[in-house]
Amino acid sequence: MQVVSIQERIGSRKHKDIYERIRRQGTVSKIELLEQSEMTGSTLTRTLEELTAQGWLIEAGLGESTGGRRPILYQTNPDAGYVFGLEISRLSTKLILCDLHLNKLASQSWQMDSTMTPAKLLPVIADSAIAMLQSRNIEAGQVLGMGVGAVGPLDRFTGTILEPLYFPAAGWRNVHVSGFLEERLGIPVKLDNGANTALIGESWSDRNRDYRHLLYIHAGVGIRSAMMSNGKVVYGAVDMEGSIGQMIIQTDGPRLGDHGNYGSLETFASIHALEQQAQARLKQGRESSLRYKTTDPGEINFAHLMQALQESDPLTVEIFSQAATYFGIGLSNLLNILHPEKVILGGSLISTHPSFFQIATRVAIRNTYHYPNYQVVFSQGHLGEEALVAGAAIMIINQLTEL
Missing domain, CATH: 1.10.10.10 (Winged helix-like DNA-binding domain superfamily/Winged helix DNA-binding domain)
Known part of the structure; x- marks a missing residue:
């Protein structure tokens, strides 16, 4: 086709x-x-x-x-046309169909569990996209394309997800996402990392403000980032999405699992890091309401931590506060190097409780070298959890006016 x-x-x-x-x-x-x-x-x-x-x-x-x-x-x-936006993340995948004003016409989500291999998920996405068009009598020729924001590392030129970590299902290695969906749907499919598409979405939602240099950081299972300068996403020689998570902030620190740098930011401020901290402290005998949420401390997960945080459990508050402090230190390093005008923070860790954002930004400002002469705006964005998938759709619309 x-x-x-x-x-x-x-x-x-x-x-x-x-x-x-x-x-x-x-x-x-x-x-x-x-x-x-x-x-x-x-x-x-x-x-x-x-x-x-x-x-x-x-x-x-x-x-x-x-x-x-x-x-x-x-x-x-x-x-005048329609676009799909697709988010492929570790926790969930979401597909939306929009018109050219980003009015959402249809939406479908899938939880990413141990059964969601590429061989299962990609055909389901294609079938869902076809059903969305058929139910609204939209021909494939009316669709500009599909933008995909995915977990990296990836190769956006070949549309391939390379070797991502922490997917619950097997098989997410060298997955040719764009090629498969283009063949099934007959429309252009463009892949980029999710941090970039989230930044594209947030930048578009705030387009009436004259911010030339934007930084986006997503803190969740991993730490993902994107940078925009003069309205353009900054790309490196390789996909940089998860690179700031490997920023070393404690040279003699531990390592998260069997990969990455010792003492990296991700070791102290990510969902896996918080889960490991809670499990370790419960095994040390620390008292906490977490102890009553499961019979085995080794089974404590992020959902348990969110419940305990809402209950103001002292141990959980301590763990989150420590993670926010480390995250703020990493953020200050980025401010001192990149000097963005605005920083947008997103992801599960940021949205779980207001205190994480408050502590992290306060620590970052305190350690920013040129403050107060250098002022930066911190935001949790306008689009929230929709930033990534909306930005993927906007990425396609933006190509209408590219030369």
Whole structure:
């Protein structure tokens, strides 16, 4: 099946430029576009007419008069196309279908347990995507593509998940996600790491603010990060998603399992680290309400910890506070190196309790070298747990105006 390139759907540079300007501003008049662009009035008029005739733009009424005729307002047409966003994480996988204004038309989620191998999950995703389109009478040709935000490391050029850690099911090694889904669905499928797509989503949701340098950190089973500079995601020579988790913050520290650096940030501030800390302290005889949640201290998991934290169990509060402090130290190292204007923190550890965010950011500021001359904005984002999957869909829409 012939896959239509996303970049070719809107042909010329000037068409892409005008479409992107309108998309970012929501509703714009021709007068405003004339002031913003370098086009002549006749060229702009012709461009707007062509984009409208092609279905990419719609007229959205009339603006306020400034003395003459009321100007026509333009906005992008939400029904000019559709996009899928897909999140593949260690705990869950989620698929959404959206129009071009990111209005969610359908959604499906799957828990990632020990049975969710790639051989089982990918066909289910494809079948679900097909069913979503059929139930809304949407043809495959109307779909721009599917964006996938996944756990790394991965190769975004070949669309392959490489060797991720901590998946509950076997088989998640060298999985050609994009190729499989493209063949089944007949649409372009673009893979990137989940931290990057989450940052794309958060950046788009806050596009009216002029933040040029953004840092996103997701703290959960692992620690994942992404950086954006001048509106573009920063890519390294290899996929960098989990690299900050291996930042060494205690040279004689322990190691998490049988991989990674000794004394790394992930060893002190991740779901597995908290579970191990709780299990070890219970075995040492520490008193805690955790002791009554399971007969075997070795079976204590993150769900137990969240329950105990809500109960203000002293041991659990101590474990989370210590993890937040270490996370703040790692965060300060990043601030001292990268100097972002805004830092967005997401993931299960951040959202579990307000104290984690508060402690981590306070420690980070205290250890930031140029503070208070260097000011940084901390946020838990606008999209919450939807950031990754929404950003995956936005990643596809963004390609409409790429050259």
